[in-house]
Amino acid sequence: MPQYRKDGVTRRLCASVHLDDDFAQEVDRDLTGDRLNAMGLTLGVNFVALARHARVAVRRRAALDRQLAALGALLVTALLVALGGLIGGRGPVAQIGFYGLLGALASAWWLVHHAESQARAAAQQVFRDPDRAEKLAPPVEPEAEAWLHELKRANVLPYADAAALDNPFVGSGHELRETVWQPIDVSKPAEAPGGGKLPILSFDAIDLHTYVAREMESISGLDGLRARNRLYVLGSHAYMLQELVPDRTRRPQAQIPKQLVQAGLQSPGAAMRTHLCLERVGEGGRLIVSMYLRAILNRPSLTWEVAVYAIPPLGARFYRLDRLPVASFDRWWSLVGHATSHTLPELRGAVGRIRGRGRTRRRSAKFLKKVRRDITDQHVIYDYGAPDSLRERIGDWEQAGYNERTDAADFLNRLQQGVLVATERFLKDHNVDTSSFDKAQQNINTQTYNINNVNGPSNIGPGGQIGNPNAPQGSGPSGPGGGAPPNKP
Template sequence: MMMNKPKYDITRYLCAAAEIGPKFRTKVFDQIIDNTIRYVAPSYGVDVPLVARHCIRGQIRDFIIETLLSIVLVWTLFSSFNSYGIIGGIFRFLLTLFTYPWLIAIILKWSNLYLGYKTVAKDLKEFDKKGDNRSLIEAQYEERIKELEELQEGNVVYYSGYNPFVGSGNQVDGWSFVCSTKLKEGLESDPNNLSLYALYDLIDRNMNSLKIPNLTVRDKLFVNGREIREDARFLPNLYESPISHVAESLVDEFKEKWEENVRYYQTVQVVGWQGNIVFSSFFRITKNEKHLFVEANYFAVPPLKSQFYEIDQLSSSIPFGRVMKMGVVSIIPAILQLPLSPFRAIKYGMAFLKGQKNKKELLQQVDINQKFDYGAYESIREMAARTDMQYFFQTTDLMMYKKEIERCFTDSIVEYLESTGIDTSEFIQRKESIINQGIMINGGQVNGNVVSVGSIKNNIINQAKNTFQNSNV
């Protein structure tokens, strides 16, 4: 098994969750691995294919353990009936369960737990194992793993519901305003002189000149997943997921125009604290003959929930005391789950076929529902995110990113407008009220306890989203 060192520590934490967290693993299977028709939300700063591989391996390990226990259980039942008949065999079977089958169950559960923690404690810290051996079951997912890798680099995001910036976490802040594009006195008006394409290009160059580590600038389209059924630009095949990467020429078209269900945003992202926080800025500029509309939205993905950091408490070699503790905590699950092992084996086995079943159901929904939603669920990164910052300095860093990026954005607009002869006095006045006085048109705040938007409406949306996430993790 060959492991590549992840770009950020956040991938390592999520791989650990995939190995020892059945609930997280199940959620990834349902929404990411088996979700082959709806768009998969990008998980910024995360190696999604690697997390998916660990989910598959953890699921295979559980399947093998439950299958072995089922064989032991069936053999014990058969031997009891063969030696004592049906009536006597039932009593003999019940008595025998608490002898060698129970002992085998404890050993197997213990081994499964140990292998999971060994992967977490050693392999996920080193990422240096050689070879590229994959099981037969894992090989069946290779095509899907490659698709997930391509999805992360796409230039189109398909959203479901209210928030178009799926995968970017909670809204931190936002503002917008309109200003005049009249020329300075003495200059003749030329409405074609203002090119949004050239303006975005200047912003791109200036953003990339900022000395902020791990900053990226991307051009992206955000498309309503319920409104693409008849749009071959994004959905060539009704029965497959929408394409995640469109031609740059199409993206450029939307820099100068917009549609109700398709919007272009210049996306500026900073991945900080080894991937533990992701700050995203989404900028959009539109114009008419007399006015320029400027919009900014700021989102942040907080760190992971505390349980996902347990890997840091383990050394590369698991202490003998912890190994023994694993054996002790395996006793009760072995007693309770042994009689149910055949059903659990079937459940885990069917999980590998569930994707095909789900796809058939989704295909039926596509035929029936003319407004089938191809938009994304939450991302892997959002599944595991907490609702607040982990450290005070993460909050202050978010503020720093926001202010630096915001100033670069507004300064770039002023620079461009000046070069085209437009009177920038109104724009500068509004710019200064945003940068210096902190007056946000839509309101909002970042504090140490919660990342939220100031408006009541967005607070309610974020709270509802967090409640949903917590109920499913």
């Protein structure tokens, strides 16, 4: 059967920056702008490709505004000349002004038409080309791309201080559950086959994390499951790790030595803890379910700290591409209508948009200059933490259909059961008696998850059963237009 491509969300976002100027500005500023705080995780999005297309879109918008501003000045001049000729009774002068007025309007119409035509062509090309999203736009600054490449394999993430009391896993979406599982006694040796007791093999939390990370994909049956130990650091404490913030006037690193990540598990402290991050991306990247685990081994007991989050499909604004006409006449007529209805508003707003972007750049540069001066001269402690992620901001639970809800239930069930199976196997491999684990497992398996959807909560329990069966479950395809077509964008 046809399958969704894994890069469907990336290509849809790359297409959307060409059609949505505000989104293009936001992406360009977030991914390549000067900053001090960390950036949220990529979560299935190719940030390099997105940054490249956003830069193309931003430059096209800036060039159009400059041209429209010049034509606006010409338009005002022509209007004054025409009025002066009419008032003074000089017909030829008024005629010149009138023709200048028409010429400026016609030129502005053509510029708006041409820019929209270019934007739509670029959007449709990147959306429909399954293999060249990153190559269809020129590179941005090498240092920015290098940082975005590192972010794909980030093993550390500073989180904003504002999230410390609620959700240190910033950018991971909607909280489904946060809990600490029932402790397991790991001090009793297992029975030997011929009688007596087997010697317990020594292990620590790092060994357990490593085993679960290595075995979870095969145990859970979730192909493509991403498992990685990641150190989460409170943003205002990030400067304490020199390897994370080598220069306090620059943004934090996305990768640090593995030994520091392990230390955050073995001996957490100073608001720095290491979690095993399990991330499963659904069909076409529409849904992302993440489970964060931390083994707490305080002998004689072991327990798991567990947090589960989900990010819904993209919001409705990112499906405009599906409604663009592609037939020759329909496309031509649509562009004519767009240029006709947008020429005057574009002309009136060109100067304001140019000034607004300039003010934003100056305000940002002034803020960063002041903060850097305070850090250097006053030794101010700065919050380097990421407040969220791009993928989280643009998700919308109203676009989550039946398929997404059932996929989330399946992922959660498999992840929870997989962790339990992996833990049991690990303990048996180390000759630990699992009777205490068996009792804890019975309690853990009764836990449920709450998943928001269009019509309200659905309680997803063991076995993927949906609680509250009388509640409405929604209908229709999974998002506008049913999402990306099979084997296509």
